[in-house]
Amino acid sequence: MATLCRPAVAVPEHVITLDQTLALARTLHAGHPQLPLALRLIENTGVLKRHLVRPIEEVLHHEGFEARNRVYEAEAKRRVPHVVQRALADAELAAPDIDLIVYVSCTGFMMPSLTAWLINTLGFRPDTRQLPIAQLGCAAGGSAVNRAHDFCTAYPGANALIVACEFCSLCYQPTDLGVGTLLSNGLFGDAVAAAVVRGTGGTGIRLEANASHLVPGTEDWIAYSVRETGFHFLLDKRVPGTMEPLAPVLAELAGRHGWDASDLDFYLVHAGGPRILDDLGTFLGVQPDAFRFSRATLTEYGNIASAVVLDALARFFDEGGAADRAKGLIAGFGPGITAEMSLGRWTAPAAAGPAGAAGTAGTARAAGIGRQRSADPALLGPAR
Structure with a gap:
């Protein structure tokens, strides 16, 4: 896998x-x-x-x-x-x-x-x-x-x-x-x-299943109007309420895989705004702390669109990952209204230790790569 x-x-x-x-x-x-x-x-x-x-x-x-x-x-x-x-x-x-x-x-x-x-x-x-x-x-x-x-x-x-x-x-x-x-x-x-x-090896999330879902009749809730001046962002006031129809879809994906979406070890989701996270927690039946990585991204960087999921994942790595074979969910939400969802388990080679704190990522950090600031901080700014 x-x-x-x-x-x-x-x-x-x-x-x-x-x-x-x-x-x-x-x-x-x-x-x-x-x-x-x-x-x-x-x-x-x-x-x-x-x-x-x-x-x-x-x-x-x-x-x-x-x-x-x-x-x-x-x-x-x-x-x-x-x-x-x-x-x-x-x-x-x-x-x-x-x-x-x-x-x-x-x-x-x-x-x-x-x-x-x-x-x-x-x-x-x-x-x-x-x-x-x-x-x-x-x-x-x-x-x-x-x-x-x-x-x-x-x-x-x-x-x-x-x-x-x-x-x-x-x-x-x-x-x-x-x-x-x-x-x-x-x-x-x-x-x-x-x-x-x-495709083989590596420390991180071993991907096991994925799915897509579009909420019918919502294609104009998040959109661009393309004009001479560029992309004009359109946001419908109903967007914050989209977790009510999407949470059951996430639960169904987990259920088909034999998992309980309310009882996973980690959740890495797109942080479009605080209500999205609050509602998702409510409808899935998980505690607010489950989305701490996504909330941290939102607080420190704002909504960084498609990069949110990767930044939340980077913060998960920074915390040390999880126990071997810990189960989790990754999800991104956007125009459509579309949900892109995946399930996976934390995995690390034996050399990485019990929680995957070292291994391939640790080797990269030891070589001076990983999370260190770029050699030219004026070019990139803060780096994770």
Whole structure:
């Protein structure tokens, strides 16, 4: 079975705090009739800070879709290689060992995909398969895990690399004044993440099953309106209530596998907002602490779209993982409304010790790779 290894995650160097976000909203939208509601919603997200690829002054200046997309491409090429190299090192593999690259992003557009550039630049084989996913939004992190799992199941012994690159700040639209948009302006952050799914060996989550589910009639609840000025984010007020129909789907997946979704050892889910986590805990019957990794991502980085699941997984690794064969759930939620879900067990080679605290990831850390800050902190900002 395929093993999802330790992710590498990096956030940009420019930071905006909750207090700065609230002050900006008061200044930019002083006469907005629903400003008090928007401020209250932003405060209730629990997001204390976010990281941006550009200083806030540049984010607020909209120079056009073409210019923003140039920034997206340049920043992706600048930042993605570092996390890819760290993820490969943590999995104890090299670029030629990778058979598939799954690249997920919904905040910029490139054709050819960045996968082609990565293959040409970082030493991947010319026959490496490419799977860019651009339209699943926040659910794409879970989808990437599932498609990598499917590939490694179809081709036993193959290895897949997952890359998530989300620069949500490049989608800021100063003329969009709906409450949902104002909330989003205080919720989303930027990040880059990568992880390897090994066909054999490795320390991490041994993937056992996956599934997808779309809630009927909800395709316009989370959406982009694509206009001359770029991507305009649309968020329906009914979105926070989507865990009521989705929690039973998660429970059913676990049940088909012979597991009880309310009694797993770890939960790594997309943190779209605090209510998502609260409701999921209520409907699954698990304690709030079960989602501590996702809550930490939300607090420190905001909603980093498809990278959330990988960052939550990185925090799980940082805590030492779990006991061997501990059971867990991975889930991403996004436009559709779509859920991408997987089940797996914690696994580590015998050399890794009882809780997998060492092993392949430990070897990488000992070599000075793992979670250490990049040699050029001005380039990447804080790294996990």
